[in-house]
Amino acid sequence: MKTFALIAIGVVGGILGGMGLGGGTLLIPLMTLFAGVPQKTAAAINLIGFVPMAAIALISHAKNGLLQKDRITEFAIPAAAVCAVFSLIAIGSDDRMLSRGFGIFLAVLGAAMMIFDALAMLKDKLRLAVLAIIRRDLPYSMPQK
Amino acid sequence: MxxxxxxxxxxxxxxxxxxxxxxxxxxxxxxxxxxxxxxxxxxxxxxxxxxxxxxxxxxxxxxxxxxxxxxxxxxxPIQVALPSCAGIIAGGVLGALLLKKINSTLLTHIFYVLMIAAGLKLAL
CATH class of the missing domain: 1.10.10 (Arc Repressor Mutant, subunit A)
Known part of the structure; x- marks a missing residue:
């Protein structure tokens, strides 16, 4: 029973990941909330399970020339060093506490992204509205003969 | 410069x-x-x-x-990792195929809502 639940949760997370939405962000809570998997185990599975997909995606992105190479080193070297240290810290920490921390992270990030998206959309709409007004007014504001 | x-x-x-x-x-x-x-x-x-x-x-x-x-x-542990990783790989293929057919703006918004809901559930 639990095996089937795990497969199903994996499929859901995989679909989201394959669509580029960040599969792990929902895979981890699905595993901890619905399959009773401890946070660290869910984290480990998220890390390992997405490696093949990420590798395939990376090869195709590289072929399509989509990688900004100068940015990768600046970004990845500090990230990798810090990541190793914090992985070790996580291994020694309490599952419940980590899970709570991840929950806060998810909620804050989700809300922030939603607000950013809404603002961007509003900006676009506003720009279009202003353009429409300018275009409509143009003939009237022009000097009449 | x-x-x-x-x-x-x-x-x-x-x-x-x-x-x-x-x-x-x-x-x-x-x-x-x-x-x-x-x-x-x-x-x-x-x-x-x-x-x-x-x-x-x-x-x-x-x-x-x-x-x-x-x-x-x-x-x-292998008994948890094996089924879930198999699911992830199968889902990944499906997701890549679905990507071309789905309204991604709507999906992104649903995704945000789910993120916030799951986050609150975990945090509280």
Missing amino acids: QVVAKYRRSVKVFSVLAGIAVGIVGGLFGGGGGMIAVPALTLSRVEPKKAHATAVAVILPLTLISGAIYFAKGAA
């Missing part, structure tokens, strides 16, 4: 700081690093498509490092 040099330096500092943030989240929670890497790259003037691709290049080495650490410390 000085302005350009200054700009380059500030982009570098920003990248390093963002990299540290990605490392902390990725290491501590085993996921969610990409959710920071993509907007951080976009903010430092990488176009969205390239930002997604470059984020994968940044995240992949991290997942290998922290995945190895978590695995070595016994955090991934």
Whole structure:
């Protein structure tokens, strides 16, 4: 029973990941909330399970020339060093506490992204509205003969 | 020229700081690093498509490092890892195929709502 639940949760997370939405962000809570998997185990599975997909995606992105190479080193070297240290810290920490921390992270990030998206959309709409007004007014504001 | 040099330096500092943030989240929670890497790259003037691709290049080495650490410390028992990883791989193929057929704006918004709901459930 639990095996089937795990497969199903994996499929859901995989679909989201394959669509580029960040599969792990929902895979981890699905595993901890619905399959009773401890946070660290869910984290480990998220890390390992997405490696093949990420590798395939990376090869195709590289072929399509989509990688900004100068940015990768600046970004990845500090990230990798810090990541190793914090992985070790996580291994020694309490599952419940980590899970709570991840929950806060998810909620804050989700809300922030939603607000950013809404603002961007509003900006676009506003720009279009202003353009429409300018275009409509143009003939009237022009000097009449 | 000085302005350009200054700009380059500030982009570098920003990248390093963002990299540290990605490392902390990725290491501590085993996921969610990409959710920071993509907007951080976009903010430092990488176009969205390239930002997604470059984020994968940044995240992949991290997942290998922290995945190895978590695995070595016994955090991934095989009876849990095997079915869920099989599911992830199958789902990944499906997701890539579905991508072309689905309204992604709507999906993104549903995704945000789910993120917030799951986050609150875990935090409270």
